[in-house]
Amino acid sequence: MRAFRYAVLWASICCLFVGLWLEVGAVRGELHHGVHRRELVQKKTPLLSEGMLPKPVPGAAKQFAAVLVWHDIVPKTKQVWFDTTLSTFRRQLELIHRGGFHVITLRQLYDHLTKGTPLPPKPIALTFDDNNQGIYYYAFPLLRRYGYPATLFVHTGYVGVTTDKRHNTWDMLRTMVQSGLIDVQSLTQSHPENILLLSDKQIVKELVNSRRSIELHLGIPVYAFVYPCDKHDLRVAEDVYRTGYEIAFTEDRGNACASPNLYLVHRYAAILCFDQALSDVAHAWH
Template sequence: MKIIFYLILLLPALLLAHSSQAAVVILYHHVSDTTPKSTSISPAHFEAQMDYLEKNDFKIVPLPELTEKLRKGESLPDKTVAISFDDSYVSVYDSAFPRLKKRGWPFTFFVNTDSVGTGKVFVTWDQLREMSKHGVTIANHTTRHSHLPRREKNETLKQWRTRIAEEISSAQQKIEQEIGRAPNILAYPFGEYDVDVQQIAKELGYIAFGQQSGALYEKGDLQSVPRFPFGGSFTELDDFIMKVNTRSMPTKTVNFYSDKKTPQENLIVKAGAKPWLVLELEDPGLLKKINCFATGQGAITTEIIDNKLWVQVKQPLKSGRTRYNCTAYAGEKGRFFWYTQQWLATDKNGEWSYSD
């Protein structure tokens, strides 16, 4: 009886041991009250989030420090956060930079290089150089911020691959030229990628980040590293607290199926599809604890088959981006395992909508 009693007491610790990786990357675009609400967080909300990190003893580290641990497959420290910004917006220089500089905190600014210095909305290279001198990492967000997985009309696969590789490599060269250095990390524009984009990033030697939610995982795919985006409707402190305290879902394998018998090779589907996400976990005991949700649909179907979790939307996907979010209680109050998978859907004819 004593043995059973002690096992019960140890259960939360045993659950956490299955995934000690708890480092989180957070993402912002604008820090402003006057920029588009969908991509903005107010300075007041931003300060409240930073105050929470400071008061609760989170360690703020440069993103390249975490990516080096990922490259080496090293364990990631608990209660560790890297801060990032996308899209070259001047509000990062005007509003976020002085606030984070005052705290002595590093962050990474992913810039789409063609936009730098082109108007009042965007930073200049002089401003980026100033930020770099104070410990800010300036990193690659491609040249023109295009939807990377989407071929242009009448573009061949070979032409597309050449164009995407050039958009990434040219941005890297420009940053090195203007700043003096550029780490081999990449943020996909719009957070969009598919297996072909991932392969290009891998061939070019990049660790690449999306905008899908989740904590970092030492065994995860280095070309689909998650970040928690904050802005628009995701700015409240309670939501922030939950997300920065998440742990990585301890996935062993991740696969995709168009139906239960047919593997889905890519992350691009046609509108009307209902693709399956299949997760195999390091700890099969977690499978029954997982709940999954989809963008705009709420709770979605989960089935356990041969010790794997099969996840599918109830309603067919519409054109655009859809994410499956899967979470499970991590054995400690307020902490959850989290895994997100993104799908990209064309229209029913296989054509992209270029308006979003």
């Protein structure tokens, strides 16, 4: 009889623990799939430290190069504060030309950072984010007139799509690439407003799908990346590195050759500090 009572008691305790376990599981399920769902950031201990991400070769910082970034070139009236009017952009290219600056490609910059390949005097690289059609209609003709190369960073999920802005189609991008002056690289697939909120799996998907689309439609290698909205941290930089990209750019202004590593390379926002960029380069090469 006593053995029977112990058996019943033990069974009751087991049922209690099983019930609690199921309840906790249900609550966890609600957190992920139910009413109080929220964007969750996957917590992962970085396998690298900032010091372990590939750095520019020793001596690269002895030269000074500025990477400039524009977002859209508009004929007259700005839609958003970071638009650049056509007259301003025309004046900026003329200043680059008259100032004796040498416009280089990002591949030239990459070769300098990784191999120490010398850059020409007063080097400047031109980049455009967001794939807006103003680049095709207004910037591209001026770039061809001056013979200046440039790189477009494209979010592939919006190619040919109209949102607040009209975005270049694959045919437009192909036309620019075939000119020999324009390169196209990755700005993710969907341009998340805050990539820091994505899990590593989601980030990798953005990176891989973007690269595949560009390579499929344009037949060019994709090696460079820009962080959407300039949101970046070590975890995201590590994902970019592990996905096989060779270089990534921020909007932290400064000498690109003195960047902390190849995945946090400096750029100057042209709308804010174009004049400073030219002044910094000219002063360094004086």
